[in-house]
Amino acid sequence: MRDDIVIVGGGQAALSCAARLREGGHQGAVVMIGAEPWLPYQRPPLSKAYLLGKTEAGRLGLRAPEFFDTQRIAVRTGTRVHRIDRAGRAVELADGERLEYGRLVLATGSRARTLPETVSGGLDGVFTLRGIDDAERLRAALADAGRVLVVGGGYIGLEVAAIAAQTGRAVTVVEQTDRLLRRVACAQTASAVGALHGAHGVDVRTGASLARLMGDGSRVRAAVLDDGSTVAADLVLVGIGGIANDDLAAAAGLAVDGGILVDASCRTSDPAIFAAGDCAVFPFAGRRVRLESVQNAVDQGIAVADALLGRDVAYAPVPWFWSDQYDAKLQSVGLALDYDRVIPVAAARAGGWAFWYFRAGTAVAVDTINDARTHMAARRLFASGAALSPDHLLSSQFDLMQYVRADARAAS
Numbered sequence: 001m002r003d004d005i006v007i008v009g010g011g012q013a014a015l016s017c018a019a020r021l022r023e024g025g026h027q028g029a030v031v032m033i034g035a036e037p038w039l040p041y042q043r044p045p046l047s048k049a050y051l052l053g054k055t056e057a058g059r060l061g062l063r064a065p066e067f068f069d070t071q072r073i074a075v076r077t078g079t080r081v082h083r084i085d086r087a088g089r090a091v092e093l094a095d096g097e098r099l100e101y102g103r104l105v106l107a108t109g110s111r112a113r114t115l116p117e118t119v120s121g122g123l124d125g126v127f128t129l130r131g132i133d134d135a136e137r138l139r140a141a142l143a144d145a146g147r148v149l150v151v152g153g154g155y156i157g158l159e160v161a162a163i164a165a166q167t168g169r170a171v172t173v174v175e176q177t178d179r180l181l182r183r184v185a186c187a188q189t190a191s192a193v194g195a196l197h198g199a200h201g202v203d204v205r206t207g208a209s210l211a212r213l214m215g216d217g218s219r220v221r222a223a224v225l226d227d228g229s230t231v232a233a234d235l236v237l238v239g240i241g242g243i244a245n246d247d248l249a250a251a252a253g254l255a256v257d258g259g260i261l262v263d264a265s266c267r268t269s270d271p272a273i274f275a276a277g278d279c280a281v282f283p284f285a286g287r288r289v290r291l292e293s294v295q296n297a298v299d300q301g302i303a304v305a306d307a308l309l310g311r312d313v314a315y316a317p318v319p320w321f322w323s324d325q326y327d328a329k330l331q332s333v334g335l336a337l338d339y340d341r342v343i344p345v346a347a348a349r350a351g352g353w354a355f356w357y358f359r360a361g362t363a364v365a366v367d368t369i370n371d372a373r374t375h376m377a378a379r380r381l382f383a384s385g386a387a388l389s390p391d392h393l394l395s396s397q398f399d400l401m402q403y404v405r406a407d408a409r410a411a412s
């Protein structure tokens with residue numbers, strides 16, 4: 001029993017951890033318990049190709065069902081873990097069944113923040129987007145919607161706005177802060193993304209808060225903003241951020257603070273329990289960070305498995321992310337926090353841009369729009385730890401790829 005590893009969650013981080021445990025030669029049982037009725041699947045297409053009707057739910061699986069058998073990973077889908085009994089080293093399922101563990105991994109993800117009932121009015125036609133079920137409902141409703149309101153100017157809201165606009169809906173985006181992507185990107189990136197939406201006819205209103213939704217019977221028909229103006233809408237997508245699923249951990253007495261607190265080896269305040277993915281808050285670059293990205297779920301799942309396999313782990317990722325809107329691919333590398341300068345650089349490909357973030361004279365992140373070459377080079381740059389200054393970037397002779405290659409040669 002001591003060798004058995006139970007993973008709570010059936011998503012990207014859970015799968016990554018389970019697969020790595022087997023790759024690394026773990027011999028004991030590996031059990032994944034996921035509340036959703038599906039084997040691990042990709043969420044990113046839910047706000048992109050799936051919503052556009054270009055892919056179906058059956059094609060979103062991260063691994064074929066046989067993978068789990070051949071790797072001896074026992075997956076319990078449609079099963080919720082109700083409680084952790086730390087003293088007894090067991091988890092209790094919603095139906096009362098107990099499963100003992102040697103070590104436990106929490107990969108419970110995050111959930112979409114919802115509007116308070118006083119604002120949403122409990123009306124039909126109001127959606128959040130997190131899982132396949134949400135996406136199915138949203139896709140069906142979009143087919144009948146003429147006027148779409150997106151609440152929140154973050155990535156998920158903007159991706160849905162793009163799909164709705166591309167498929168002929170009149171779209172309004174309301175964002176309560178002074179610009180789009182406030183939490184994740186600089187003003188220059190936000191302005192480029194805003195221009196993209198403007199060019200597709202989306203009415204982007206920043207500095208505008210939703211006061212309440214109004215219905216005609218039980219269905220949403222309009223939104224009242226805090227300046228008293230109204231926006232007609234027969235479908236509302238709420239994209240106002242995610243909340244870490246840390247309730248199970250908190251109820252078990254583990255340290256949480258906006259997510260499950262882990263150390264650099266991804267261990268929680270209980271040495272037998274680890275956490276990875278959207279639910280975990282970890283030390284990074286001198287602060288505590290929680291990331292909602294495929295990169296983090298995959299890499300942190302691997303880091304947890306490595307720690308479980310007895311390897312030395314100091315999780316220090318190169319964070320990266322992407323978003324597809326219209327024909328633009330937005331990509332970011334690094335953490336766009338506490339920067340003091342942003343330098344825009346036009347890409348070799350017409351229309352492409354890179355926005356480099358600097359802190360105290362060193363590049364810390366870069367957003368690119370239709371500039372995959374710079375994105376990939378920047379991933380290598382940040383992974384190598386080489387410093388890039390504004391002087392490098394602004395020199396007319398500077399070639400990022402050459403710089404990265406030269407640094408790799410110097411290091412070898």
Ligand SMILES: Cc1cc2nc3c(=O)[nH]c(=O)nc-3n(C[C@H](O)[C@H](O)[C@H](O)COP(=O)(O)OP(=O)(O)OC[C@H]3O[C@@H](n4cnc5c(N)ncnc54)[C@H](O)[C@@H]3O)c2cc1C
Nearest residue numbers: 009011012013035043044081108109277278292293294297
């Ligand atoms: C619509 C959408 C678009 C996205 N697009 C991008 C993108 O373009 N690029 C990118 O990098 N990232 C994107 N992301 C984010 C990315 O998908 C997530 O960061 C990633 O899926 C996190 O993986 P995870 O395993 O931590 O959590 P999840 O994938 O959320 O998995 C957690 C699982 O745990 C289950 N669970 C929770 N509590 C319990 C319990 N008590 N018992 C049993 N099971 C439980 C949940 O039901 C869930 O199935 C997107 C996310 C969404 C929702």
